[in-house]
Amino acid sequence: MRSLFAVKCPECHTMTQSHANIILQLNELAQGKYHYSFRLSTAYFQQQEKSEIMGGDVAVEADLTLRESDYSLHLTARGEVVLVCDRCLGEMKYTVDVEDDVRPDEADEQTDALDLSWLAYEMITINLPLVHSHPDGECTPDMQQLLQAFSAPAGSTAG
Numbered sequence: 001m002r003s004l005f006a007v008k009c010p011e012c013h014t015m016t017q018s019h020a021n022i023i024l025q026l027n028e029l030a031q032g033k034y035h036y037s038f039r040l041s042t043a044y045f046q047q048q049e050k051s052e053i054m055g056g057d058v059a060v061e062a063d064l065t066l067r068e069s070d071y072s073l074h075l076t077a078r079g080e081v082v083l084v085c086d087r088c089l090g091e092m093k094y095t096v097d098v099e100d101d102v103r104p105d106e107a108d109e110q111t112d113a114l115d116l117s118w119l120a121y122e123m124i125t126i127n128l129p130l131v132h133s134h135p136d137g138e139c140t141p142d143m144q145q146l147l148q149a150f151s152a153p154a155g156s157t158a159g
Contacts, residue, residue, distance in 0.1 A: 022062075022116040029066055036062040036116060040124075045081065048121065052128065056081035058096050060120045073102040077120050083132040087147065088139035098127045 022038050042055030058079035065072045076099040085092045100123050133139075139147070 021118065024064070024114045024116060025112060026066065026071065026114060027112045031066050031068060034064040034066065036060075036064070038062075038117070039079075040077075040117060040120060042082075044117065044121075051125075052083060052132070053125065054082045054084065054091065056096070058120070058124060060116070062116050062120070064114075070104055071114075073114070073116075073119070075100055075102060075116075075120055075123055077124050081124065081128075083128070085134050085139060086131055087133045088143035090134070090140045090143070092132065092134050094128065094132070096124055096127070098123055 022036065024036075038060050040056065040058045040060060042057070045051055045053045045055050056079060058077050058081065061076040063074040078097050079095075080093050081096055082091050083094050084090070102119060137144070
């Protein structure tokens with residue numbers, strides 16, 4: 001499934017296109033403000049190599065201000081992603097609600113393209129918790145039993 005996005009240009013034209021990756025060719029856009037809306041779906045997340053995200057549905061909003069010599073970009077991502085629980089290895093849903101401002105650094109100033117889908121993906125992944133685990137008591141019942149059976153009793157020490 002391909003992501004859909006709508007573009008609102010300075011002249012207020014709205015256009016909907018279908019793309020797997022939302023890549024803007026900055027040199028083809030006029031100076032001004034642009035708004036992009038698209039979704040990162042399970043199909044998108046599964047295309048990413050070695051991703052800790054197994055799937056999901058995340059709505060992304062991007063506000064781009066393009067000036068003569070640079071740009072600024074505000075990204076917002078809201079939705080859910082599916083991760084693997086580090087305790088039970090079962091699937092768990094994690095709510096995503098992040099936003100960030102992106103400005104070009106010296107290395108990016110010469111770029112003619114911005115991959116909005118990749119920038120949103122990176123923003124989501126760097127805001128995931130280091131440990132992915134269900135809240136206590138919500139792991140799969142079989143794994144909860146195994147964890148309890150092999151856990152040291154309270155107050156005991158190994159050794």
